[in-house]
Amino acid sequence: MNLHVRVFTIGALAKATGVTTPTIRYYEEIGLLPPAPRTAGGQRTYDDDDLGRLTFIKQCRDFGFGIDQVRVLLDLSISSRRDCVETRDIAQAHLDEVRQKLNELRLLERRLESFVTRCNVACAGGPGQDCVIFKDMAASAKGGCCGQ
Amino acid sequence: MNLHVRVFTIGALAKATGVTTPTIRYYEEIGLLPPAPRTAGGQRTYDDDDLGRLTFIKQCRDFGFGIDQVRVLLDLSISSRRDCVETRDIAQAHLDEVRQKLNELRLLERRLESFVTRCNVACAGGPGQDCVIFKDMAASAKGGCCGQ
DNA sequence: CGTACTCCTTCAAGTAACTTTAGGTTCAAG
DNA sequence: CTTGAACCTAAAGTTACTTGAAGGAGTACG
Numbered sequence: 001m002n003l004h005v006r007v008f009t010i011g012a013l014a015k016a017t018g019v020t021t022p023t024i025r026y027y028e029e030i031g032l033l034p035p036a037p038r039t040a041g042g043q044r045t046y047d048d049d050d051l052g053r054l055t056f057i058k059q060c061r062d063f064g065f066g067i068d069q070v071r072v073l074l075d076l077s078i079s080s081r082r083d084c085v086e087t088r089d090i091a092q093a094h095l096d097e098v099r100q101k102l103n104e105l106r107l108l109e110r111r112l113e114s115f116v117t118r119c120n121v122a123c124a125g126g127p128g129q130d131c132v133i134f135k136d137m138a139a140s141a142k143g144g145c146c147g148q
Numbered sequence: 149m150n151l152h153v154r155v156f157t158i159g160a161l162a163k164a165t166g167v168t169t170p171t172i173r174y175y176e177e178i179g180l181l182p183p184a185p186r187t188a189g190g191q192r193t194y195d196d197d198d199l200g201r202l203t204f205i206k207q208c209r210d211f212g213f214g215i216d217q218v219r220v221l222l223d224l225s226i227s228s229r230r231d232c233v234e235t236r237d238i239a240q241a242h243l244d245e246v247r248q249k250l251n252e253l254r255l256l257e258r259r260l261e262s263f264v265t266r267c268n269v270a271c272a273g274g275p276g277q278d279c280v281i282f283k284d285m286a287a288s289a290k291g292g293c294c295g296q
Numbered sequence: 297c298g299t300a301c302t303c304c305t306t307c308a309a310g311t312a313a314c315t316t317t318a319g320g321t322t323c324a325a326g
Numbered sequence: 327c328t329t330g331a332a333c334c335t336a337a338a339g340t341t342a343c344t345t346g347a348a349g350g351a352g353t354a355c356g
Contacts (some may be wrong), residue, residue, distance in 0.1 A: 056286040095260040104193035119236035137202040
């Protein structure tokens with residue numbers, strides 16, 4: 001039935017997936033994508049399988065999975081067993097990492113917030129001559145800004 | 149008065165600041181720290197000024213400022229003007245970045261959460277034979293797992 | 297004074313995941 | 327057939343360090 005096999009250039013594939021052309025070549029280089037067949041002139045050609053595979057990779061990367069994790073997920077997606085439990089474990093581990101990073105960033109947000117607030121309160125009128133933020137930062141972990 | 153100038157080896161400075169010795173050498177190499185005076189045998193020596201400077205750098209890095217931002221902050225800390233407004237602007241810009249990253253991560257957390265939940269619901273009994281997560285991921289941005 | 301041990305030295309390469317640059321080739325349109 | 331966009335390779339750049347190899351310096355003990 002499907003006599004029409006769509007063929008893409010690397011640029012068309014890039015547009016279709018949102019992955020840049022150098023990145024596509026890079027993925028081929030590191031083995032995430034199979035070596036693409038070439039035209040007589042040496043340019044890469046892709047088909048719908050490649051489109052699916054690269055879309056999958058892009059999704060995984062957007063989820064924040066590392067390249068090595070994507071490799072595992074790709075293998076799972078191709079093997080006949082399609083082990084969902086293993087997939088879930090990888091996702092769960094990643095979720096744990098994301099949550100830890102979230103906590104770190106929330107703490108950082110609060111610290112920066114109070115830092116900026118203190119700057120504004122103490123220096124609302126312009127550059128302060130007696131700003132001691134630097135002394136504070138070189139001395140303690142509290143941070144500080146603009147006199148006292 | 150202060151005839152006792154404390155002198156540190158690179159290892160002592162590392163312990164005092166929580167920055168590793170290779171990192172201290174790296175900071176010297178990229179100009180964040182001035183070239184350290186050497187002993188007759190060629191080993192680096194540090195004093196309290198270096199301790200203060202490196203502590204400041206460490207604080208900034210813990211705040212998530214990039215090396216180039218730290219460079220600016222260091223310059224500000226040394227110049228006589230100590231422009232607090234400029235300092236605050238740098239911190240504010242950084243805070244904006246942190247908040248954007250937080251939003252991205254929060255979204256990612258929700259997506260991963262629902263991903264894992266769907267895996268668990270559909271595959272509680274063990275590996276699923278009909279897991280279609282991979283089809284889903286190669287086709288749409290929604291993600292999905294384990295048969296419908 | 298010798299030896300053992302830790303700490304120090306330089307230089308080079310490795311890490312993650314691409315991006316950028318340089319210099320040249322192919323393809324499709326007019 | 328010419329033009330210009332899109333393609334090619336290979337290598338270096340990015341961030342902020344970390345790791346490794348091979349060897350020298352400093353100190354405590356006997």
